[in-house]
Amino acid sequence: MSTLTTSEASQAAGARRKKRLNAFIFVVPLLLFILLTFVAPIGSMLWRSVHHPIVAELIPLTLAELQHWDGQQIPDQKTLTLFASELHGLAKRRLSGKLAEEINRSYAGMSSAVKSSARKIGRLKPEQLPSQGAETLLKAHRNWSKPELWYAIQRAGQVYTYDYYLTALDLELHPDQGIQVREDTQIYLQLYGKTLNMALVITLLCALLGYPLAYYLANLPENRANLLLVLVLLPFWTSLLVRTTAWIALLQTNGVINSFLLSAGLIGRPFEMLYTSFATVVAMTHILLPFMILPLYSVMRGIDASYLRAAMSLGAKPIPAFVRIYFPMTLPGLSAGALLVFIISVGYYITPALVGGTDGQMISNIIAFHMQRSSNWELAAALGSLLLALILLLYWLYDRYVGASNIKLG
């Protein structure tokens, strides 16, 4: 019989373990790298979009007291006094600005009110606070008498919150009516729509421009096709900034295109092309075109000329043969290219930032804005997480209806 003895079996198992360990050791550096630079930032982003401890750290006692508040009238004297004394403490430690900013986010227009109130309370002596704190506060700004403000403070004080997701989806939580569409400003949904729209246009343009070229390249002799393929890859070797800046030079009001059209007498006054969504679409199509051409080319290279010949020998005219036989065979490359271009362009930042102006902004530019200017990292994280979810959803839909296994990247 050919059964293994126990010692042979354990020896084989040991050898297999050793092999696995070896393989793992080879992967460890990459694994650590990905963990540190990819998984950890995304995790921290997701975490930050729901975890918000700042207000809770600033006014812990007030928030604790607000838990017993009925939400109908102004909080009681005790709560107001507690808040006044905490504000006093913050003013002394120069942290009142931070609180003002946080409250302002959930209750617009409160930034200066909180700061001035903090100044006034800060002028009181600590022993005056129990008697005059609440009174001074209510006098400092009329909004302190509004229950809505206290409701906003209560919400801002939650350590775990989905408020940023509501904001990112242009929604708000009303104390009585629950979640509803925000009335004053509708920014983000519109921007998501515009981003998807532009990504779609860019993908379509890339497909329309890339398909014929890939077809031409795929039907050239190998050595000439390789030479021309280098030209397709050439943009990859130029800095992205240089390419984008080149578009600025081309598209601006006194740029190459306008000067040419003017001097040729084709137009009377220059087109406004730079800082529009047109500029974003053109520049991004240019930059992302290789991502469409390469998978298409590699798929088309693999399609033998005999398929079209077979179709024709069976009686199909060239165009029907192309539509019915050749085109379906290139779909794996086309869908791979389209998916690549679409996903890359949905999250694109640098090009729209440089050539897009306000009209050509995409969602990533708003995320960057919240990171750098308004320093509302939580909202930036929520917007980013939604973008990630959106892309995953699109990929899921793609896999569902087209099949991810059809993708051929090269």
Add this chain to the structure above:
Amino acid sequence: MAEQAGDISFLQFTNVKKTYDHKNLVVKDFNLDVAQGEFITLLGPSGSGKTTCLMMLAGFEDVTSGEILINGRSVTSIAPYARNIGMVFQQYALFPHMTIRENLAYPLKIRKQPKAQIRAKVDEYLALVELQDFGNRYPGQLSGGQRQRVALARALIFAPDIVLMDEPLGALDKKLREQMQFEIKRLHEQLGFTVIYVTHDQTEALTMSDRIAVFNNGIVQQCAPPHVLYERPANLFVADFIGESNKLKGVIASVADDTVSVRLDDGAQVSTLRANCSEIGLPTTVSVRPEKLTFTDRLGSAGNQVKARFITRHYVGEYIRYHFQTADGTELVVKNLNDSSAPQLSAQDEVALAWLPQDSQALDRQDVPTTL
């Protein structure tokens, strides 16, 4: 050689030439007449122009000069899709995104046949190639031989005038290849279509064809039925390309009507059939098939004889190959059936190798093409 198999030439190549680079002719003056229902094989080494001829007939390559006529009508200006020629490709070219049924229905759909008729036709042809249960599979789910049968059925289903096959069995293993040869022959006899078959496999050509056109360097060396090609090769190239051949060099001593007498370089005088050699005193090569040579004395004194020394033997199975060398160094191969009564030879034994005059031919030393 055989000129025409039928009275009316159904398919005709006249003075067809083809060049790709406008310098070298890939096909030099190709002439061929094919009768309806004939099975013609274009045989030759790769690069000899046989596939180019097929592609010109299918319409995928244009003709540099000359004419291709089907039923007397020139097809050189007709687009490939309008020629009504079926084709089986070496890699099958089954459409991978269509099921077998869809593949078979495709040519009928293009011809706008009614749906019910298409379904019946597809069923009929699936049965013909014995793939009834595979209609809803995709080509990727079939084996090589099954794909080959589908390709065959697809090329036949729209009842084309001519079916072209470009090395259709090249991708199959030996056993399957033999099976498919039989299958193609069966369908050919059953349906009676005309076949132009391209291959570089001589066994395949010999077993399947009505006639074989042997190509070399863009020229048809000989076009004849298989047995003529084998028994009476027109020149040294054909003698060498079809089967194996022993070549004995000599000079023509005398010429009769259809036989010549040749004095071999080692002095022996042999009598042989006359092929494409003519004048007394000119050098010639006598070609003898290895299985016609014998070192046993079964021919008595009836045949030609040369002296040779035994070198070695290779055991093949059903036969044994014996290698000999004559005094002037010419190597001779003898194929002898695996017969235990044959004399045992040991190295350097000198024996007389004999053959009958009608089993050998005197051929010119150059590969001169025969004119058709």
